[in-house]
Amino acid sequence: MRSLLRRCTSLIALLLxxxxxxxxxxxxxxxxxxxxxxxxxxxxxEDGELLLTAEVVDTGGSADKAQAGYKMVxxxxxxxxxxxxxxxxxxxKKLFWSHAKAIIISEEAAREGLVKVIDWYSRxxxxxxxxxxxxxGEKTAREVLNLNSTTEAILSFELAQMMRDERxxxxxxxxxxxxxxxxxxxxxxxxxxxxxxxxxxxxxxSERVVGTxxxxxxxxxxxxxxxxxxxxxxxxxxLKGGVLxxxxxxxxxxxxxxxxxxxTKLKHQxxxxxxxIDIRTVTKTALDEVMTPDGFLKDETLQDIEQRAAEQLQAxxxxxxxxxxxxxxxxxxxxxxxLYENQPKLWDKVKDRWPEVFAGLxxxxxxxxxxxxxxxxxxxxxxxx
Amino acid sequence: xxxEIIPAGQSISIAVxxxxxxxxxxxxxSQSGNSSWIAQCLAILLALPLMLxxxxxxxxxxxxxxxxxxxxxxxxxxxxxxxxLYIWYALHLGALVLRNFGEFSKTVALTATPMLAPMLMxxxxxxxxxxxxxxxxxxxxxxxxxxxxxxxxxLQLLSVPKFEYHHLKPLxxxxxxxILADTAGSFTFPFAEIVVFLGAFSAIPAKxxxxxxxxxxxxxAGGIIIMITLRNLLMLGPDILSSLYFPxxxxxxxxxxxxxxxxxxxxxxxxxxxxxxxxxxxxxYVTCNGVAKVFKLGSYRSVVLQMGLIMIYLSxxxxxxxxxxxxxxxxxxKVYALPFEVxxxxxxxxxxxxxxxxxxxxxxxxxxxxxxxx
Numbered sequence: 001m002r003s004l005l006r007r008c009t010s011l012i013a014l015l016l017x018x019x020x021x022x023x024x025x026x027x028x029x030x031x032x033x034x035x036x037x038x039x040x041x042x043x044x045x046e047d048g049e050l051l052l053t054a055e056v057v058d059t060g061g062s063a064d065k066a067q068a069g070y071k072m073v074x075x076x077x078x079x080x081x082x083x084x085x086x087x088x089x090x091x092x093k094k095l096f097w098s099h100a101k102a103i104i105i106s107e108e109a110a111r112e113g114l115v116k117v118i119d120w121y122s123r124x125x126x127x128x129x130x131x132x133x134x135x136x137g138e139k140t141a142r143e144v145l146n147l148n149s150t151t152e153a154i155l156s157f158e159l160a161q162m163m164r165d166e167r168x169x170x171x172x173x174x175x176x177x178x179x180x181x182x183x184x185x186x187x188x189x190x191x192x193x194x195x196x197x198x199x200x201x202x203x204x205x206s207e208r209v210v211g212t213x214x215x216x217x218x219x220x221x222x223x224x225x226x227x228x229x230x231x232x233x234x235x236x237x238x239l240k241g242g243v244l245x246x247x248x249x250x251x252x253x254x255x256x257x258x259x260x261x262x263x264t265k266l267k268h269q270x271x272x273x274x275x276x277i278d279i280r281t282v283t284k285t286a287l288d289e290v291m292t293p294d295g296f297l298k299d300e301t302l303q304d305i306e307q308r309a310a311e312q313l314q315a316x317x318x319x320x321x322x323x324x325x326x327x328x329x330x331x332x333x334x335x336x337x338x339l340y341e342n343q344p345k346l347w348d349k350v351k352d353r354w355p356e357v358f359a360g361l362x363x364x365x366x367x368x369x370x371x372x373x374x375x376x377x378x379x380x381x382x383x384x385x
Numbered sequence: 386x387x388x389e390i391i392p393a394g395q396s397i398s399i400a401v402x403x404x405x406x407x408x409x410x411x412x413x414x415s416q417s418g419n420s421s422w423i424a425q426c427l428a429i430l431l432a433l434p435l436m437l438x439x440x441x442x443x444x445x446x447x448x449x450x451x452x453x454x455x456x457x458x459x460x461x462x463x464x465x466x467x468x469x470l471y472i473w474y475a476l477h478l479g480a481l482v483l484r485n486f487g488e489f490s491k492t493v494a495l496t497a498t499p500m501l502a503p504m505l506m507x508x509x510x511x512x513x514x515x516x517x518x519x520x521x522x523x524x525x526x527x528x529x530x531x532x533x534x535x536x537x538x539x540l541q542l543l544s545v546p547k548f549e550y551h552h553l554k555p556l557x558x559x560x561x562x563x564i565l566a567d568t569a570g571s572f573t574f575p576f577a578e579i580v581v582f583l584g585a586f587s588a589i590p591a592k593x594x595x596x597x598x599x600x601x602x603x604x605x606a607g608g609i610i611i612m613i614t615l616r617n618l619l620m621l622g623p624d625i626l627s628s629l630y631f632p633x634x635x636x637x638x639x640x641x642x643x644x645x646x647x648x649x650x651x652x653x654x655x656x657x658x659x660x661x662x663x664x665x666x667x668x669x670y671v672t673c674n675g676v677a678k679v680f681k682l683g684s685y686r687s688v689v690l691q692m693g694l695i696m697i698y699l700s701x702x703x704x705x706x707x708x709x710x711x712x713x714x715x716x717x718x719k720v721y722a723l724p725f726e727v728x729x730x731x732x733x734x735x736x737x738x739x740x741x742x743x744x745x746x747x748x749x750x751x752x753x754x755x756x757x758x759x
Contacts, residue, residue, distance in 0.1 A: 017509075125493055128648075130639065164644070178625070178639070185624040341554035 032059065035093040038070065039102035039156025041141035042080075042117050044109050050117070051076040052083045053142045055156050056091065057099075070154050072146060080120040097127040101160035103177065104134045104196060106141040110213060110220035115184075122181055129178040132163050135213040135220060137197035144196050147207050155207065159196070162209055170233050170242035170259075171210045171226030184218055188336020188347070188354060191215040192232075195223060214330045216355075221328045224320075231316045234281055235333045237264035244285060244369070246309045248292055248300070255305055256289035260372065266338045270346060276362045277335055279317065283367070285309070287374040293383045302371050309369040317365045329355045388587075393594040395523030398530040399663060400582055400602030404575045405533075405609050406664035407485050410657040411714065412632040413571050413614060417563040418623035419552055422614050424567035429607040431568065432576035435727065436599040438734050439579070443586050443595035445737045451583035451671075452678035458736050465679050467729060472675035474725045475581050476692065479668030480700035481714070483508060486661050487700065488707045493634055494654065501701050507658070508700075511666040512693035515673065516686055519588050522666050529659040536656045537609060541616055543640045543649075548619040573719040575610070576603060577726035584671030630707060633657075669693055 036057040043051040051074065058069035073090050077083035088094055109117060122129045136144050147155055163174045172194035183191035192212045199208035212224040212232060224232060233239040239262045248254035267278040287305070324330055336354050340347040350357045391399075415421040446454045451471060456464035486507060487500035495503065514522050557564075579599065589595050613633060617626055620636045629635050638650040670685070672692050677685035704710045 125496055128638070129635075130641070182622055182625050185628075186622070341551055344555040344558040 029094070033093055034096040035073075035091045036096045037100045038154045039100055039104065039145060039159065041104040041106070041136070041145040042109055043106040043140045043142055044112070045076045047076075049076045049078060050080065050083060050109070051142070052080065052087070053145055054087065054095065055145055055154065056095070057154060072142075074142065080117065081124070084120075097124075100127065100131050100156070102132050102134060102156040104136050104141040104144055105193075106136045106139075107213075107220065109141075110135050110193075110215075112219065114180075114215070114218040114220075118177055118181065122177055129181075130176050132160055133175050133177050133180050133193050134159070134196040134209065135193045137195045137211070137223075144198060144207060147198065147205055159207070159209070163194075166209075167240035168242070170230050170239055172229055173212055173233065184215075186337060187351060188331065188338075188340050189334035190330045190332045191218070192332050193220075212332075214324075214328055214332055216328065216330050221330060227316070228320050228323075231313075231320045232332060234262055234283070234313070235264060235279065235317055235321070237262070243288075244283070244309055244313070246305055246312065248294075249304075252292075254291045255287060255309075257285035257305075257309055257369065257371065258288040260284045260286055266335065266342075268335075268339050268343055268346065271362075274360070274362060275339075275346075275350065275357055276364070279363065279365045281313065281317070281365070281367045283309075283313070283369045285369060285371055287371050290374075290380045293380050306369045306371055310367040313367040313369065314365045317367070318363065321361075321363050325359045325361065329359050331355070331358045335361065389518055389520050390590055391520055391523035391588045392590070393598055395527045396582075396589055396594075396598045397602045397605070398526040399523055399667060400579055400598060401606045401609070402526055402530055402533065402660045402663035403582065403667050404579060404602065404606035406575065406660040407482050408575050408610055409613065409660050410489055410631050410633050410654070411485055412617060412626070412629070413567075413574075413610065415567065415614075415623070415626055415632075416570075417559045417567045418627070419554075419618055420557055420559040420564050421567055421623075422611055422618065423557065424564050425571050425607065425611050425614055427564070427568040428571035428576055429603060429611075431572050432603055432607075433600060435577055435730075436579070436603050437596065438730060439583060440596035440599050442583065442730070442734055442737065443589065445734075445741055446586075447591040448587055450585060450587040450674065450678075452675050453587070454583075454733060454737070456678070458733055458740065468675055468679045470729075471584065471725065472672055472679070474722075475584060475668045475671040475675065476696055476699065477703075478578065478581060479511075479665045479672065479696045480703055481710075482661055482664050482668065483697065483700040484703060484710060485714075486658070488710055489631060489634075489654075489657065492707065493631060494651065501697075504697055504700055507662060507665065508693055508697040510662060511669050512689055514662075514666050515670045515693070516689045519585055519670055522663070522670065523588075526663050529663060533656045533659055534609075536653065537613070540637055540640070540649075540653055541612060543642060543646060544616050544620055544636065546642070547639055548616075549622070550619065552619055552622045569719045570715060571610075573722040573726060574714065576607070577722070579603070580726045580730060581668055581671050583730070584674055585667065630711060665696075669696060672696070 036059065037054050038057050039055045041053040041055075043053070045051040053072055053074040056071045056073055058071050073087055075083050075087050075090060077086060084095060103118075103121065105114065105117060118133075121127050121131070134144075138144055145155060166172060166174045173192050175191075175193050180191050180193065183189055192214060194209050195211040195213050197208045197210065199206050210226040210229075212229045213220050214222045214224060230239070230242055233242075239259065242259050244257040244259060245253050246255040246257060262281060262283045264279065264281045267280070269276050269278070287302075321333070324332060331354070335358060336347070336351070340351070413421065413425065417424055442454060446457070449457070452468045455467045455471075458464065459467060483504050484500075487504040490503045491498070491500045514525065579602070582599075586595065589598060617632045617636045620639055621629070621632060626632050634650050634654065637653045638648065640649060641647045669689070669692060673685040673688045676682070676688045676692060682688065704713065
């Protein structure tokens with residue numbers, strides 16, 4: 001009897017103790033008590049304060065609505081986190097950041113330095129650092145985020161989808177925030193970010209991601225066009241696809257080469273106290289479009305096209321590198337990093353004055369383009385008489 | 386008090402989880418950038434002779450644990466003082482590891498929960514298993530090790546697409562003193578921390594298995610740690626790596642397989658907790674065992690609850706913030722731990738060898754005396 005009593009007491013004690021541990025999450029929060037942030041735009045307002053605009057997914061609404069809506073919340077303040085918390089006074093709900101997909105930063109804010117904007121984002125535990133970063137090509141970042149998106153209900157999610165498919169076009173770099181910070185911290189490489197524009201046609205507006213913002217340290221210094229971006233990606237050896245347009249003999253655009261794979265090798269050497277870099281690219285392509293009845297196996301052979309594509313690529317690469325050297329002193333290609341990785345002793349000699357060394361770098365480029373197939377047809381379309 | 390014996394396989398499991406314990410989420414000290422894995426290899430090489438010393442102690446004093454050895458060799462007063470030092474070391478180590486876990490859960494998982502709550506839960510679990518006995522700990526360790534290994538290997542495979550091999554270059558271009566500093570760091574934390582296991586040596590069966598247990602567990606745990614260090618390095622790069630408190634957690638959070646297998650870091654944290662559970666439990670067991678030996682208690686079980694609560698409370702107030710924790714773990718600890726891990730055991734070993742020699746020569750002087758069992 002006594003032992004039964006004891007057993008009962010200890011059982012009750014155990015249950016009481018367990019009830020302490022099993023009550024569930026301490027920081028318990030219901031989904032409908034949170035405002036899910038899809039993306040955020042960061043601007044400077046007239047007073048020089050940060051202006052944060054969050055695209056918040058509208059979880060309310062009836063069940064028959066096929067797609068979720070969104071709402072915009074804007075607030076300005078001194079620091080990012082202050083604004084984020086103060087936004088509760090506008091949404092009534094705490095913002096939930098784990099699902100955010102895009103950060104759009106206005107050019108003005110980007111030119112003033114990004115560390116003050118992105119530190120909170122990469123430090124805080126509520127945010128995730130796999131969010132895509134963009135620089136607005138318009139006056140403000142807010143107006144881009146405000147657009148009606150084309151295929152998905154929420155612009156930020158559409159942007160994320162776009163970045164995933166960027167490997168087919170390769171006219172903008174895909175940069176997640178951790179990647180951006182990694183480039184900031186690594187010496188011998190400068191950070192880049194894609195540029196997002198508003199594309200206006202026939203009174204309709206849609207977003208368009210094309211081109212690259214070039215950073216020196218954490219400040220934006222310049223822009224690259226879409227074609228220059230493709231060239232940059234080739235030099236960086238990260239190109240995954242895309243199209244090379246090649247002119248015919250008379251200089252009219254005539255051929256499209258779909259890039260299957262690209263391999264770029266860098267070689268550094270010191271000649272007479274001057275650093276030289278030798279770039280070799282090998283691009284495998286497929287001929288996917290012939291726009292003239294005269295070309296392709298009539299007037300010119302495959303070798304001619306390959307040759308012309310290679311020359312064009314060489315000229316593009318050289319032009320881009322010279323632009324970087326002369327205008328921005330920005331080593332977006334990671335020449336310094338590759339020098340450090342392959343010839344660390346040489347790097348030690350030049351690392352303190354790398355921007356100047358980069359500006360005076362002698363570059364030689366050798367490109368090779370091979371055409372591996374011509375898709376389904378073996379010749380150009382013949383015109384009958 | 387019935388004698389508890391744990392078979393070699395289970396002691397290896399305990400030791401492997403003990404060594405990998407905190408480094409699974411804290412990472413290891415990484416001042417040497419992309420050469421840190423070389424520092425790990427050096428640390429393992431450095432740890433192996435020490436393991437042989439520990440194993441030799443087991444041969445010299447079969448069936449005894451660290452406290453018995455200290456009291457037998459250094460006498461009842463000095464020996465007990467040294468015992469007290471080791472009780473402190475084990476108690477403090479347990480508290481540190483518990484605190485690591487507390488900081489981890491407060492920083493990344495349960496940000497609004499006071500740190501004491503998760504630490505108390507794990508602490509209570511540890512007290513329970515220690516009270517149940519080291520055999521229970523051995524059996525659970527064997528199961529948990531299997532589970533952890535599976536998870537670690539799966540994570541490793543899922544990380545492969547995100548590896549950037551150029552982070553490994555240039556090889557060995559770090560200043561050598563930084564590599565040595567890292568070696569010292571990895572040697573004291575986690576490899577030589579296994580000295581705590583000496584406090585449970587009486588549970589290892591006599592026949593030479595201590596050597597097998599210690600050497601193989603150092604190699605297995607070293608393999609796991611190098612694997613994890615390499616994964617973190619290849620995924621994050623040396624620059625980012627040095628800024629993170631919990632590099633493994635961040636590395637795992639980068640895993641993204643076809644936009645489907647993502648955000649698995651929360652599940653991966655289970656492995657951290659299992660390893661930590663074993664480590665804290667062993668520390669607690671050794672602490673209680675020491676208290677029992679010093680004060681000649683009938684059983685260590687009577688002090689488990691008290692020491693456990695002290696350990697949890699100690700872990701709560703030992704640092705005021707995570708920066709202090711990191712400073713201590715990576716810079717102060719390697720000096721602080723050296724006497725416990727190397728100096729005292731080696732002195733103990735040398736003295737014990739001398740005593741054993743003298744005893745042997747006395748045996749030879751009296752040939753008519755029956756030789757004691759080999």
